[in-house]
Amino acid sequence: MLYGKSSSLKFPDHPVAIRTWIARGDAFSKQGRPAEAVKAYEKAGAKLTPAATQNLETARKLLLAASGPDALLDSAGESLTASNLVGAINLYLAWLQKYPTGTRIAEAKTKLGWCYSLQNTPASLKSAEDLWQVVIQKGPANDAWVGESQLSMIRLLAGPKGKWEEAVKVSEVVAKNFPKSARGEQALFTRAWLYWAHEKWKLSRSAFDDYLRAYPEAIEHPPIKDYIRDCDEGLKKL
Amino acid sequence: MRTLGATLLLFALSAGTAYAACCGEAAPVHPAKALYEEVEALRNLVRPGASRYKAEYGAAIKASRERILAYTRAHAGEDLDSLNWGNAFKSIYLTSTLCEWKTEPESNANLRNGWEILSALTPQDPQKATDLCLDLASWHIQGWATGDPEACAACLDEAALRFLPKASPDATRRWRFVAPFYEEQMSAGAAKLPPERRAAFQQTREKAFLVSLQDETMSLTVRSDQLASYAGQLYGQGEAGRAASLLEDWWDKYGEKIESAQFYSARFHTACYGTGDWTKARDTLRRLDKAAAAGAVSREDGLYRLVVGNYYKNIVYPEYELKRRAALLNQQKMQARNTPGK
Numbered sequence: 351m352l353y354g355k356s357s358s359l360k361f362p363d364h365p366v367a368i369r370t371w372i373a374r375g376d377a378f379s380k381q382g383r384p385a386e387a388v389k390a391y392e393k394a395g396a397k398l399t400p401a402a403t404q405n406l407e408t409a410r411k412l413l414l415a416a417s418g419p420d421a422l423l424d425s426a427g428e429s430l431t432a433s434n435l436v437g438a439i440n441l442y443l444a445w446l447q448k449y450p451t452g453t454r455i456a457e458a459k460t461k462l463g464w465c466y467s468l469q470n471t472p473a474s475l476k477s478a479e480d481l482w483q484v485v486i487q488k489g490p491a492n493d494a495w496v497g498e499s500q501l502s503m504i505r506l507l508a509g510p511k512g513k514w515e516e517a518v519k520v521s522e523v524v525a526k527n528f529p530k531s532a533r534g535e536q537a538l539f540t541r542a543w544l545y546w547a548h549e550k551w552k553l554s555r556s557a558f559d560d561y562l563r564a565y566p567e568a569i570e571h572p573p574i575k576d577y578i579r580d581c582d583e584g585l586k587k588l
Numbered sequence: 589m590r591t592l593g594a595t596l597l598l599f600a601l602s603a604g605t606a607y608a609a610c611c612g613e614a615a616p617v618h619p620a621k622a623l624y625e626e627v628e629a630l631r632n633l634v635r636p637g638a639s640r641y642k643a644e645y646g647a648a649i650k651a652s653r654e655r656i657l658a659y660t661r662a663h664a665g666e667d668l669d670s671l672n673w674g675n676a677f678k679s680i681y682l683t684s685t686l687c688e689w690k691t692e693p694e695s696n697a698n699l700r701n702g703w704e705i706l707s708a709l710t711p712q713d714p715q716k717a718t719d720l721c722l723d724l725a726s727w728h729i730q731g732w733a734t735g736d737p738e739a740c741a742a743c744l745d746e747a748a749l750r751f752l753p754k755a756s757p758d759a760t761r762r763w764r765f766v767a768p769f770y771e772e773q774m775s776a777g778a779a780k781l782p783p784e785r786r787a788a789f790q791q792t793r794e795k796a797f798l799v800s801l802q803d804e805t806m807s808l809t810v811r812s813d814q815l816a817s818y819a820g821q822l823y824g825q826g827e828a829g830r831a832a833s834l835l836e837d838w839w840d841k842y843g844e845k846i847e848s849a850q851f852y853s854a855r856f857h858t859a860c861y862g863t864g865d866w867t868k869a870r871d872t873l874r875r876l877d878k879a880a881a882a883g884a885v886s887r888e889d890g891l892y893r894l895v896v897g898n899y900y901k902n903i904v905y906p907e908y909e910l911k912r913r914a915a916l917l918n919q920q921k922m923q924a925r926n927t928p929g930k
Contacts, residue, residue, distance in 0.1 A: 430908065431864075431915045464908050501906055532870050539903050567877045570887060573900040 368394045372402045375409075384409035388425075392434055410440065419449045423458060430465055439465045456485045456495035463502060475510055479503070491523075497533045500524045504540055514544050525564075535565055546577055551584030620672035623659055627652050627679045634687050640731075642687040649688045653680045657705060664709045674716055677702075678723050685727040692736035696743065699728045719759035721751045726763065729770045737777035738785075741793055744770060764806055768814035771797040772821045779825055798834075812838065812848035819854045826921030828862025828914065844875065847884035849891040852876040856895045860902055862918065864911030873899050 371394040378387035387409040391402060398406060414422055426441035442462040449455070459481045466478035482499035489496040500520050508517035521544070524537035538561045545554035558578050561568065568574050617625075630652050634645045656676050660668070681702055689695040702724045706717040725747035733740045744767060752760060771793055778786050778793075797818060801811050815838055822831040835855045839846070846852070852872050859868035876895055879885040885892055902910065 431911050432919075433912055433916060461908065464906075468912075498906065505904070505906070532867055535870075536903055539900075543904070567874070567881075570877070570880070571896045571900070572893060573897060 368397050372399060375402060376405060379405045379409055384413040388413060392429070392432070392437060407440075410437075410444070414441075414444050414448065419445065419452050419454065422448075423454055426458075427461065430461060433468075435465050435468055456489050456493060456499075459485050460495045460499045460502065463499065467502065467506065470510075475506065479506055482506075491527045494533075497524055497528050501533065501536060504537070508540075508544055514548060518544050525560075529564070535561075538564055542577070546580060549584060551581045551588065555581035555585065618672065619659065620663075620668070620676065623656055624672040624676040624679070627656065627676050627683070631679055631683050634683055640686065641690050646688055649680070649684050653684055653688075656680050660705055660709070668709070674720060677706075677720055678727075681724045682727045685724075685731045692732040692739050695728055695732060696739060699724055699743070715754065715756040715759070718751050718754045719756050722747060722755055722759050722763050725751070726766055726770075730766075730773075733770050733773035734777035737774035737781070737793075738789060740770070740777075741774055741789070744774075745796075761805070764800070764803055765810060768797055768800050768811075769817060771800070772814075772818045775818065775821050776825070808842060808845060809848045812842070812846050812851040816848060816850040816854035819858060823854075823858050823862050824921065826918045826924075828858055828918050832858045832863050832865075832868075844878065846875075847879055849876070849879075849885045849889045849895075852879070852885070853891040853895050856898070860898060860910060860914075862914055864907065864909075864914035866902070866905075866907045866910055869899070869902070 371390050375387045375390035375394065378384075378390055388406065391398060391406040391409070394402070413425070417425070422441060422445050426438050426445060429435075429438035429441060439462065442458055442465065445452070445458050446455070446462070449458075452458070463478040463481035463485075466474040466481070482503050485499040486496055486503070489499075501524060504517045504520050504524070507513045507520065518541050521537040521541035525534050525541065528534035528537070538557070542554055542557035542561050545551075545557050555578065558574065558581065562574070630645075630648055634642060634649065656673075660673070660677065663673070681699075684698060685695050689698060703721050706721050706724075709717045725743060729740045729744055748763070748767070752763060755763070774793055775790060775797075778789050781789060801815055803811075815834060819831040819835050822828075822834070831854070835851070835858060838851070839855065852875060856869050856872040856876070859865045859872060873895060876885060876892065880887050880892060887893075905913075
């Protein structure tokens with residue numbers, strides 16, 4: 351075969367490779383193999399023809415009908431990891447439509463929020479915030495996806511929304527709900543770091559002390575020593 | 589000009605030695621020592637390792653090699669001054685392998701010529717010639733492992749089979765220390781092979797590499813370093829999953845006995861940037877901290893500081909973002925690897 355798999359692997363962005371993936375997707379669609387069709391079309395990336403785009407959507411719907419909730423959600427996760435945001439959003443939305451009371455609903459909403467936040471437009475950031483708020487309000491305080499949504503909110507508040515003090519408050523909640531865990535550590539560190547970044551030396555020093563009480567081994571870590579030194583020097587200047 | 593310069597330098601060295609001997613300024617230098625001094629002077633001039641084939645020094649290297657071989661033939665079985673002769677022999681082959689030849693087959697023929705001459709010797713210390721055979725193979729593989737991995741793999745296996753059983757304990761230990769690193773270099777060189785040959789080659793060599801890691805006469809730290817280095821090579825080729833899997837098996841097998849900063853660094857970076865697994869990255873730092881607290885790893889070690897620095901650079905990222913970045917990085921590495929000419 352002239353335009354075989356090896357050519358596509360060697361030159362993935364070459365127009366011939368893209369046409370090859372589209373042709374494969376078309377062939378798999380005709381053969382009623384939606385999973386393979388979706389994979390082939392996704393390899394072609396954003397350069398699909400209108401007909402191929404329609405075929406892709408059909409293949410996804412067929413896949414959705416055929417697969418269970420876990421397979422579909424995992425497939426959406428793969429699209430997110432591969433930075434195929436539009437594909438991931440479509441699959442998460444399809445999942446939420448098909449399984450509105452599914453056991454993994456908090457995960458689906460949190461991850462759909464991640465996709466929107468990566469799109470990074472005012473409208474998509476608002477959609478992300480709304481989704482995370484719903485997860486936080488409806489789930490139990492110590493649920494892993496509630497924690498993930500809270501951490502996502504921290505980044506949204508501290509970053510695009512410019513409300514770092516609110517981010518600190520959410521950090522405190524996460525640190526309290528997830529003690530002695532990676533999530534709790536992230537929250538405690540982020541809280542101290544936000545104070546440091548905004549030159550609130552006294553609060554930052556106190557927050558780093560909290561961090562070190564929970565994770566005492568970090569006292570030997572040079573970056574932490576540097577942050578604390580900055581705080582102490584800042585305090586002297588007050 | 590450089591060829592002339594090298595020739596003049598060698599002439600001056602030989603003349604100087606002869607003059608000193610004539611005038612009685614110093615005790616006569618043993619001819620093997622004179623040869624060794626000559627080849628060392630040449631080696632300092634050529635600086636093997638700084639770059640490959642150096643046409644301008646070809647004639648000087650050849651002349652020096654032929655003088656050492658002539659001395660070897662003339663003194664075979666009689667009065668080889670073991671230390672100086674052995675060092676001169678080793679040194680000229682190192683320089684020759686890295687700088688005299690344009691291709692692996694040329695260097696390979698030179699290696700075999702060396703093996704043949706050494707095999708015909710009957711020195712006072714019979715292991716000396718065998719040890720030198722291993723050293724010669726070592727230089728050859730070091731010089732050509734990435735350029736022609738398949739030929740070097742064959743050479744490595746042949747040398748181990750022919751010479752290792754008769755080598756001295758020191759040479760055996762030296763070989764066992766370097767061989768896994770050569771496997772790593774050959775794995776890097778395999779990226780240039782066509783995909784169908786590459787997969788089969790890497791599979792065979794990885795198997796050999798993993799067998800060598802089971803050699804408990806080598807310390808666990810050395811073997812952990814070797815694995816880390818190999819995993820780093822795989823990671824650099826976009827094979828993060830495979831690298832993570834090898835490191836994971838080692839972690840499960842040896843646990844807290846591992847005292848290699850290089851191993852922890854490889855596991856941390858593979859987890860953080862290769863598979864986007866923050867939990868594993870965090871666990872690795874915790875274990876590294878334990879090793880540091882026990883004094884097994886220094887907190888001043890550059891690798892320790894690198895791991896800690898990267899930990900705090902990434903702690904604010906959510907795991908999905910690490911995974912996404914890792915996937916993109918791996919994709920880029922695989923694409924670079926599959927692009928001809930890279």
